[in-house]
Amino acid sequence: MDEETRREIIMSNYMQPVGKKDTPKDTSNYKMVNSKNDSCIDNLDIYVDIKDGVIKDIFFNGEACAISTSSTSIMINELIGKTTKEAINYINNFESMINEKEYNKEILGESLAYEEIYKQGNRKHCAHLPYIGLKKVIEEYEETNN
């Protein structure tokens, strides 16, 4: 992916993030997880609805930088409708990508916009932030339901 395309994907997801909304009154179907970054002030509340092993919905709110916000938006866009196993596989590949390990480019979609984020130390954590929360929710779901 060329630099201009990466920039466009990140900026469009930052300016109009998918799944960013105020918390509705009824969140009984959702698990909420807070994702924070110790080295900055990114602070996201991520709500996840998983039913029968499938991610039905994700939304988020909070304050975060362009990289965290866009990464969350892309994550939501890519993972709604996926099974928890597919989501974990996606997250593992994403983590491999930002940690400069072997990964499957085919499944990461727009998240490839962060394929060179490893070059910017702190921003790597920003891109990773939403996945920390989502992974925790999925792992808790798997523990409860298996």
Add this chain to the structure above:
Amino acid sequence: MNRNDFEILNNNLIYLDNGATTLKPKVVVNSINNYLTKYSANAHRGDYDISFKVDTLYEGARDTVKEFLNASRREEIVFTSGATASINMIVDGYFKNTLKKGDEVLITKVEHASNVLPWFRLSKELGIVVKYIELDSNNEVTIDNLKKSITPNTKVISLAHITNTLGDIRPIKEITKLAHENNILVVVDGAQSVPHIKIDVKDLDIDFLAFSAHKMLATTGLGILYGKYDLLNNLKPTFLGGGMNESFDDVDKVFLKELPTRLEAGTQSIEAVLSLDAAIKYINSIGIDNITKHEQDLKEYAINKLKSIPHIKLYNKNTTSGIILFNVEGIFSQDVAYYLNKYNICIRAGNHCAKLLKDVINTNQTCRASLYLYNTHEEIDKLVELLSDKERILKEMI
């Protein structure tokens, strides 16, 4: 001024994060290097030449700090691990033993976490009441508002001399006068003031003062706790151990040393103490008043330029210290900091450890540029140039 003394500036670094820590001049680097390579012994311990030398230099540094603050006695200067440690020692070692339920401590919502959380904990432990002094329309402390906050139960006023966000300089002399007329003690967080303006603890009549060495050109790991002798003499050591005890035989037979050693358990960061000695002598050679004036000039220069940029929101254009707090409207502060970093400019983004400040300025994240003696008008010009084009920030911030 004196830019050649700072090797790190040879790389065209524009360092505007002096509220977090400062750069180190060669004399400071040399002081540490000399300790590590020529007389790397412990202080107060050995009967051999290099230990004696270290002991002499270590205690000499105490005298240097005493003179710098115009303290009455060298015993009033205690070396700690940082300003945070100093404030915690003051709260836990003195006020925990002298305050009682219902006593009131006055702080503000602009204080750094280090001057909030120790009081919050004491509130939980003892039932003291932490109250906030109302701020004026510039978010500053006034004597009139302070008078309104004082009640018969007020026992302590604990304030930053210069706040680490808004950079307002509190009228400490007037505050201590009013406080002492009402039998109230005053704790001053000097982390952002001691490196930048003249502090005379006798003239200001400060009861306790805390500050950090690394924010005044020395290295990290060292703070200073100043207290008036009679108060400090009643401060119970937080840490017990080597170096601070006279003798011990049993639980009932523990005898502690006199001040200041009693409050310096274990081995302190000796190289940091020696670096502080070098740093203060360096500051004295320039003149603290010259540093203050330089920062004021730069701040005024920066504010005059920044205030004409429509998308820059300034939160403290009226304060005179070298701290500039701002946001680029519609852009997250951290993205602004990352953008400036691409041009080798270091600023700080976030809440700056002042998490109650959001109630005062209605945002919990800002950009902070903080100045020191080595900053220049040309650096401000570069900062202003980069901030003046919002489209460019949006384009280059990721």
